[in-house]
Amino acid sequence: MQREYIFPGQLIQREAELKSQFLSHVEFVPEGERIKQCIQCGTCTGSCPVSFAMDITPREIIALFRAGEIQKILNSEAIWLCVSCYSCQTRCPQQIRLTDIFYVLKQLAIQNKIFSKTIKVHQLRETFLTMLNEYGRLNETLLMIKFILKTNPLKGIRFLPLATKLMIKGRLSFRNKGIKNKEVLRSIIKKSKEISLPVEKFKPSYKEDAVGYKAIS
């Protein structure tokens, strides 16, 4: 890849785009702008139950964001490992809504079609959303079967003893009747996707120079 030379205090084109996408999403998060108040104390990383398995930790993610390295964050495994336990967000002394910001990063990665190769959460989500669009409700049994068939049927065999046990206890059902007004829900999903609010609509005051770097557009 050709290296793009930039002056200090400037972002390369790709980073500038990502940053503006990011900021337009953060707009939705209540008090999302608090991200600029991070003091890099590491409480988030210390509280995170899965940080031991992350390639970059939550604290490093904010540091990378500040350094104008959003691309690096999106390529990481870390954002897909977050299990939404909200420990970081609860304990952050600066009250940064970190778990919600992780969602923003996931959105950004999905928008730019960047997915983790080892963590199959993407396939699980696809299966989940297809079922939701189709029936309006989930059936965990069918969800798991479809997910296993989609990813690794051989590895899925490890779930067999559990499935048998659940079946004996009468906790499995293979029918998803769904909701009555499936059409209504589908139209809600379709319409709300259309009004995905355009970036230009939001010109937050903190957008420029918020994290020490000015984005060139």
Next chain:
Amino acid sequence: MEYTYYPGCSLHSVHKPYDISCRAVFKALGINLIEIEDWNCCGATFYMSIDEVTSIAVAARNLALAEKYNLDLIAPCSSCFTILNKANKFMKNNETLFLSVNRVLREVGLEYKLSVRVRHPLDVLVNDIGFEIIKLNVKKSLSGLRIANYYGCQIVRPDKYFDDRENPTSMDNLFEMLGAKSVYYPAKVKCCGGMLPTIKEEIADDLIFEILYRAKENNADLIVTTCPLCQMNLEAYQKKVEDKFKEKINIPIYYFTQVLGVALGLNENDLAINKNFILSEKLEKIIKEESTLEV
């Protein structure tokens, strides 16, 4: 008293026992639960990572349907509880979002005015109904039972809903009042791994093991939980982590409504206790006992 009720998808399939016991407990206390007609999946954590407007709109349909009753909404599943609360919070915070969601809802003949309060059954039991009324309905004492109260993540965080975020005590107090001993349990708000056992099991094992081990270490007879996913992870993968960490644990995991139901004199079928994998001998004994307390 009356409440609207949003069971969610989990409680309609694998976690039927939670649904059954929850309804039974409220019925025994004389509270009417009205299930929202034709509710849809809340979208869980997955829609949130695709698009805000869609995720909020999917959740808001349920809130709009519930609003017609003008009652508080009970959501027993921790994930539904968080998502519905989050939808409320995001819409209150951002007017553009609120208006866009309502524009979508209006096209299908719905409207949401942000007036629904989303509550967890534990919150309703402890703070609305109160210990006095529960006490009047108690048929059996749980004395001798050592309980580890596991709250999980999403009913105590991220915002302060009805209990402390680091050391919640409402469930501890509830079971102490019923005669049981709530043991010291440092893992009470630790994460069980959520959907990780499905997608990255080796990490989930560590999390599950700690939660189970801390209960065993403090000689708990059973763990009670408020979340369907936690119940599944702790119960279904218990054998696996026992083998992996070479530590025999064998501790039963109950939904908190099942144990509360036992104290209210309900039988095994009312609470669907037989559908659990591991049963507590002590609790089974209490179920078989005749009512000992005077009503």
